[in-house]
Amino acid sequence: MVKGESTSDDVPNVDLSLVQGDPGFHLQRRLRLIPETGMGTARRAFIFAAVSWLPLAIWALVTGRAFSHGNPDDTLVAHFGIHARCLIAIPLMVVAEGVAQKLMPPLFRYFVESGIVTPETLPGFRDRLAAMARLRDRTLPWVVILAATMAWSTVGAVVERAEEMAWLNPGDDIGSITFGGWWFILVIRPLFTALLLVWLWRACLLFVLLCKLGRMPLALVPSHPDRVGGLSFVERLAFVFSPVAFAVSAVVAASFAHEVVYHGASAVQMKTLLVASAALISLVFLIPLLPLAVPLGALKRRAIFDYGSLVAHHDRLVHQRWILHRDIGTPDILDAPELGPVADIHAIYEAVRRMRSIPFSKLSIVAIVVPAAVPMLYVAAMQLPLSAVLGKVLKALV
Incomplete structure (x- = not known):
């Protein structure tokens, strides 16, 4: 690890959590869902899944709606979207909080440890x-999230007649809604919607923070071998959103899968929807890293000229001494050990020229795109050979 000039005492003061300290965190701590130390991630994921899914499953078993009820489409088993929300999406969005809590503080400390934030810019970084x-x-923001959740979960569920609601509400009026219908309206959909909106809010927070950091005079190195000025560690923030991307994709894919299995839809015909859904989910959770493209782009444009002038001056002196046989004295640039021979200084310029203007590599793209694509691939594999599907994916990634 490359150390900057800051002391070890400076580093602990730049810890930042995307989760710990927000109103949702304090509420769960008051309810003793989050312990005094740690996040209680696994326990909370299990509790949220059980609370959302078990009462509905017990009601379906008692009323005969679990496995067979008139037609196979009218059963709890058939409604993949409910299971995806309760058993996959909701627990994974809780797990993502634990991932964020573990991953983010060390990454922000590394801004200081790597020297990208210097002792002179450290106060501004802390601010x-x-x-x-x-x-x-x-x-x-949490009040807005709560209001949006209530609106979407109640009005949307009744007016839209969503597939998950139709079998729980055999009539057309509110009075015919069963216990299972009310549980879906009042618990499952609000819990999923609230968690999703909270994570979108956290993505916005990260976007705003990186915008502010991008406007700082960061000590970036144009010739750094990571090709992003030394900021390659930032792309690991994408892993914070990996569970969320998979969660959202699983719910969307579950809806498509229900159409394929019970309504005769063709996975081949809906391939555009599958690809577009995976792409949209990936884009939403990659956007928070984009603000750093502004300082990286400016750095590359400036460095191309600066290092180009350096290489030109160096090569001009070499040409005058060894080709034109002129006495040029002993300029320091020709004997500088950090520059070396012509091949070395050309390698430095080539490193600058090959800089990326966005802080993305295959690592960050895989961290988001793969979780967003896997559920969609499962839907495609229902009617397409799995080997062909995987072959196309691997060909695209390699």
Whole structure:
């Protein structure tokens, strides 16, 4: 690990959590869902899944709606979207909180440890992290999330007559809604929607923070071998959103799978929808990393000229001494050990020229695209040879 000039005492003061400290965290701690130490991630994931799914499953068993009820489409087993929400998406979005809590603080400390944030810019760095923490802890965004959740979960469920609601509400009026219908309206859909909106809010928080950091005078190195000025560690933030991308994709894919299995839809015909859904989910959770493209792009444009001038000056002196046989004295640039011979200084310029203007590599893309694509691939594999599907995916990634 490359150390900057900051002391070890500076580093602990730049910790930042995307989760710990927000209103949702404090509420769960008051309810003793989150222990005094740690996040209790596994326990909370199990509790949320059980609370959302078990009562509906017990009701379906008692009323005979679990496995057979008139037609195979009218059963709990048949409605993949409910299982995807309760048993996959909701637990995974809770797990993502644990991932964020473990992954983010070391990454922000590394801004200081790597020297990208210098002792001179450290106070400004701390101020920006503190401002993001204050924004994270505000109550107003959570009030908006709660209002949006209530609106979508109630009005949307009744008006849209969603597939998950149709079998729970045999009539057309509210009075005919069964216990299972009310449980879906009041528990399952609100819990899933709230968690999803909270994660979209956290993605916005990260986007705003990286915008602010991108406007700082970061000590980036144009010739750094990671090809992003030394910022390659930032792309690991994408792994925070990996469980969320899979969760959202699983719910969307479950809806497609239900259409394929019970309504005769063709996975081949809906391939455009599958690809577009995976692409949209991937884009949403890759966007938070994009603000760093601004300083990287500016750095590359400036470095191309700076290093181009350096190489030109070096090569011009070499040409005058060895081709034109002129006495040019002993310029320091020709004897500088950090530059070396012509081939070495050309390699430095080539490293600058090959800089990426966006902080993405295969690692960050795989961290988001693969979780978003896997559920869609499962739907495609229902009617397409799995080997052909995997072959196309591997060909695209390699």
